[in-house]
Amino acid sequence: MAIDKEELKQKILEFATKKAKHKSKMYIKDLYKAAPDASPRQIKNAANELVREGKLEFFSSGSTTMYGVPGFGKSEKDQFGELEE
Amino acid sequence: MADVKKHDTPMCDELKSGPWPSFVDDIEQKGLKGKQDCLDLLGQLELSYVHKETHWKHGGIVGVFGYGGGVIGRYSDVPDKFPSIAHFHTMRVNQPASKFYSSAYLRKVCDMWDHRGSGMTNFHGSTGDMILLGTTTDQLEPVFYDLTHQMSVDLGGSGSNLRTPACCIGKARCEWSCLDTQQICYDLTQTYQDELHRPAFPYKFKFKVSGCPNDCVAAIARSCCSIIGTWKDDIRIDQEAVKAYIGGELKPNAGAFSGRDWGPFDIQKEVIDLCPSECMWMDGDELKIDNKECTRCMHCINVMPEALRPGTDTGATILCGAKAPILDGAQMSTLAIPFIRMEAPYDEFKDFVDKIWDWWMELGKNRERFGELIQRKSLQEFLRIAELKPIPQHVKEPRSNPYVFWQESEVEGGWERDIKAFRARHAA
Numbered sequence: 001m002a003i004d005k006e007e008l009k010q011k012i013l014e015f016a017t018k019k020a021k022h023k024s025k026m027y028i029k030d031l032y033k034a035a036p037d038a039s040p041r042q043i044k045n046a047a048n049e050l051v052r053e054g055k056l057e058f059f060s061s062g063s064t065t066m067y068g069v070p071g072f073g074k075s076e077k078d079q080f081g082e083l084e085e
Numbered sequence: 086m087a088d089v090k091k092h093d094t095p096m097c098d099e100l101k102s103g104p105w106p107s108f109v110d111d112i113e114q115k116g117l118k119g120k121q122d123c124l125d126l127l128g129q130l131e132l133s134y135v136h137k138e139t140h141w142k143h144g145g146i147v148g149v150f151g152y153g154g155g156v157i158g159r160y161s162d163v164p165d166k167f168p169s170i171a172h173f174h175t176m177r178v179n180q181p182a183s184k185f186y187s188s189a190y191l192r193k194v195c196d197m198w199d200h201r202g203s204g205m206t207n208f209h210g211s212t213g214d215m216i217l218l219g220t221t222t223d224q225l226e227p228v229f230y231d232l233t234h235q236m237s238v239d240l241g242g243s244g245s246n247l248r249t250p251a252c253c254i255g256k257a258r259c260e261w262s263c264l265d266t267q268q269i270c271y272d273l274t275q276t277y278q279d280e281l282h283r284p285a286f287p288y289k290f291k292f293k294v295s296g297c298p299n300d301c302v303a304a305i306a307r308s309c310c311s312i313i314g315t316w317k318d319d320i321r322i323d324q325e326a327v328k329a330y331i332g333g334e335l336k337p338n339a340g341a342f343s344g345r346d347w348g349p350f351d352i353q354k355e356v357i358d359l360c361p362s363e364c365m366w367m368d369g370d371e372l373k374i375d376n377k378e379c380t381r382c383m384h385c386i387n388v389m390p391e392a393l394r395p396g397t398d399t400g401a402t403i404l405c406g407a408k409a410p411i412l413d414g415a416q417m418s419t420l421a422i423p424f425i426r427m428e429a430p431y432d433e434f435k436d437f438v439d440k441i442w443d444w445w446m447e448l449g450k451n452r453e454r455f456g457e458l459i460q461r462k463s464l465q466e467f468l469r470i471a472e473l474k475p476i477p478q479h480v481k482e483p484r485s486n487p488y489v490f491w492q493e494s495e496v497e498g499g500w501e502r503d504i505k506a507f508r509a510r511h512a513a
């Protein structure tokens with residue numbers, strides 16, 4: 001089934017915004033749950049487009065990348081213990 | 086001297102007293118030429134030695150527009166003491182294949198970085214990129230513009246992305262190379278631009294390309310997908326040169342054993358007895374190799390480079406899953422494809438990559454390396470999704486698991502049974 005990209009982006013954004021209230025940073029896998037019918041590649045493309053549009057943002061430790069919703073959580077506080085890059 | 090303030094750093098200074106050049110000297114010299122960032126960096130390092138903990142925060146929301154990698158946010162957690170390194174972001178610059186530079190390019194990069202960053206660099210990071218150490222958030226876009234528009238280079242990979250592919254020097258300088266390592270590296274970099282610049286995976290993914298099994302880029306130890314040059318036909322032997330090694334006219338290992346008397350070259354002891362598959366012998370004064378037993382270890386070729394050369398029917402061996410010891414210890418890549426042609430546009434190889442990436446994107450856990458997924462789901466499962474036929478070379482050791490599980494598709498009629506038909510033959 002072909003999934004409309006704008007619709008998918010909307011689903012991801014709604015899902016992420018809801019989630020951001022209690023957990024401000026999510027992995028790409030968490031976003032898969034926004035649209036179980038979409039393939040991982042479709043989700044990642046849509047999520048990356050949302051970042052380009054400024055609706056989501058990347059948070060990177062250098063080794064791992066997470067997604068956030070602008071305005072939720074303070075970037076300085078979000079440290080996740082990494083061992084390497 | 087420029088108007089800069091050096092901190093009191095007795096423990097860092099101690100590191101200058103050893104016999105080798107010290108990074109402390111380098112950083113301090115740069116600082117005294119007018120870079121307060123460098124002196125603040127040493128000041129913060131001294132404080133870390135006192136407290137025995139780091140004073141860098143980890144990560145952050147920095148990047149350049151359209152990219153989700155290449156910039157790694159670093160912030161000091163004691164910015165009041167060391168204001169010039171309050172932001173100290175790292176930028177990764179995609180190195181050219183095999184790291185060929187012109188001095189003009191290096192000068193440009195250094196001038197740009199003196200102007201826009203700390204002036205400190207690291208040639209090269211473990212993945213292979215050129216690392217520009219330390220700049221502020223407002224300089225990221227200008228640096229990106231200068232790199233891409235003035236110097237025609239790009240940022241490298243970081244985060245949950247494809248990392249900058251890396252390769253050995255290959256055919257550019259090495260007669261052993263069975264692959265055009267630079268072309269493969271460049272092609273993969275171009276083909277997978279999206280994966281390189283925008284997070285796509287549960288974690289990082291690395292390609293490394295070595296032209297022969299000497300594996301100078303350590304692909305087998307350091308990459309999720311190791312591409313290592315090999316050959317299918319026979320090792321080329323020049324029997325006259327073999328005699329010249331035996332007679333002492335040619336120096337073994339291209340003369341690498343010098344500086345003391347290693348005694349006369351002994352082909353039996355130094356080559357034949359060390360062949361791991363014991364597939365070499367002397368027949369009179371002729372060296373013989375049973376090529377079907379040769380594992381392409383390169384030992385004999387390394388010792389007698391003028392007498393022995395890799396064959397000419399060349400391609401690559403593909404191995405998967407190396408990783409560092411974060412979870413469950415370090416592991417080397419394991420054999421996937423014993424021989425594959427590697428000629429542009431590398432369609433067969435890229436088909437394989439698509440299959441394994443789809444699997445990992447779907448089933449990989451957060452921060453699970455590709456090699457850990459293979460470990461968790463088993464080699465059988467990996468071979469199945471990659472549509473590779475299991476072969477004895479995939480087996481590392483005798484089975485420790487006596488069970489064989491069939492897929493439903495492998496069993497005639499599947500798992501469904503007609504219970505009535507069964508009961509007609511067997512009492513309940």
Ligand code: HEM
Pocket residue numbers: none
């Ligand atoms: C010349 C004939 C046979 C030879 C050489 C032979 C050899 C062996 C060997 C080496 C094992 C041990 C396998 C292991 O290490 O796990 C074994 C196990 C076994 N064999 Fe045989 N076998 C023979 C005939 C038979 C026959 C005729 C039967 C049954 C009618 C039989 C039933 C078994 C069973 C049940 C086991 C498993 C024992 C256990 O669970 O520990 N074998 N056999």
Ligand code: HEM
Pocket residue numbers: none
């Ligand atoms: C469809 C046919 C069969 C199936 C699915 C089957 C399945 C099994 C299973 C699952 C085990 C336990 C393995 C373990 O956990 O150690 C087992 C053990 C065993 N089976 Fe069968 N079996 C079948 C037919 C037979 C037949 C026809 C015989 C002998 C005439 C037999 C003899 C044995 C023996 C001796 C053991 C070893 C018991 C032990 O070591 O404790 N099996 N089998």
Ligand code: SF4
Pocket residue numbers: 253254255256259260261262263295296297298299300301302
């Ligand atoms: S890996 Fe092989 S081909 Fe590449 S530089 Fe080393 S010896 Fe040469």
Ligand code: SF4
Pocket residue numbers: 359360361362363364365374378379380381382383384385386
């Ligand atoms: S390459 Fe290694 S395995 Fe092959 S013949 Fe030479 S020493 Fe033996």
